Amino acid sequence: DAGVTQSPTHLIKTRGQHVTLRCSPISGHKSVSWYQQVLGQGPQFIFQYYEKEERGRGNFPDRFSARQFPNYSSELNVNALLLGDSALYLCASSLGPGRDEQFFGPGTRLTVL
Amino acid sequence: KQEVTQIPAALSVPEGENLVLNCSFTDSAIYNLQWFRQDPGKGLTSLLLIQSSQREQTSGRLNASLDKSSGRSTLYIAASQPGDSATYLCAVANSGYALNFGKGTSLLVTP
Numbered sequence: 001d002a003g004v005t006q007s008p009t010h011l012i013k014t015r016g017q018h019v020t021l022r023c024s025p026i027s028g029h030k031s032v033s034w035y036q037q038v039l040g041q042g043p044q045f046i047f048q049y050y051e052k053e054e055r056g057r058g059n060f061p062d063r064f065s066a067r068q069f070p071n072y073s074s075e076l077n078v079n080a081l082l083l084g085d086s087a088l089y090l091c092a093s094s095l096g097p098g099r100d101e102q103f104f105g106p107g108t109r110l111t112v113l
Numbered sequence: 114k115q116e117v118t119q120i121p122a123a124l125s126v127p128e129g130e131n132l133v134l135n136c137s138f139t140d141s142a143i144y145n146l147q148w149f150r151q152d153p154g155k156g157l158t159s160l161l162l163i164q165s166s167q168r169e170q171t172s173g174r175l176n177a178s179l180d181k182s183s184g185r186s187t188l189y190i191a192a193s194q195p196g197d198s199a200t201y202l203c204a205v206a207n208s209g210y211a212l213n214f215g216k217g218t219s220l221l222v223t224p
Contacts, residue, residue, distance in 0.1 A: 004156075006156075033210070033211075033212075035212075040216070041216055042117070042202055042204075042214030042215050042216050042217060043157070043202075043204075043212070043214050044214075045210075045211030045212065045213075048210040048211070055210050056209055056210030056211055058211060088154070090156055090157065092157075092212075097210065099144040099145055099206040099210075101145075101147065101159065101162045102147065102159070102204075102212060103159060104149070104156045104157035104158070104159070105156050106155060106156040107155065107156045109154065
């Protein structure tokens with residue numbers, strides 16, 4: 001079975017631009033979470049979606065938004081990119097909301113110049 | 114706010130040694146705890162999940178224990194191999210929807 005997939009693998013943007021990252025969960029999983037990991041740190045929670053509804057939001061500015069589609073895939077959007085947004089963006093899927101075991105994708109490496 | 118700490122930050126051992134990685138957390142009202150492995154620049158691979166009602170979980174050469182009352186978990190790796198070299202992350206699930214991660218322990222196993 002395919003695991004969690006993310007696209008693109010790498011992305012280079014300049015300050016002020018907009019970016020969209022995509023995630024497809026494991027088949028049968030209905031929950032998707034997004035995390036940001038900067039170098040040398042543990043991942044930080046951004047959003048969780050379950051059944052197309054936002055169930056949780058971390059301490060990130062409104063420039064960050066996300067949505068989940070009827071097939072349970074998800075997009076993370078970041079507007080007005082800052083240098084500090086450079087990070088590895090990780091998507092995780094789980095069967096249900098909240099505290100089920102999380103399975104992570106390979107991540108998208110975003111570099112903002 | 115849950116704080117997760119992992120000690121040591123880095124560890125280097127010769128091949129074949131048994132080793133212990135430590136994780137501590139400040140809020141003992143957890144639902145579960147997960148250990149992950151991360152290779153450089155890659156995503157996270159789930160190693161073990163311990164529910165709050167459990168004391169330990171085992172998978173192959175890995176054994177994770179949980180002492181909720183004292184806010185501690187350990188990951189024991191038996192007979193370490195160079196392929197075990199990676200960063201190991203501990204993550205705790207509380208009442209919210211987020212996993213709270215430590216900064217990880219960077220492990221190097223030398224041949």
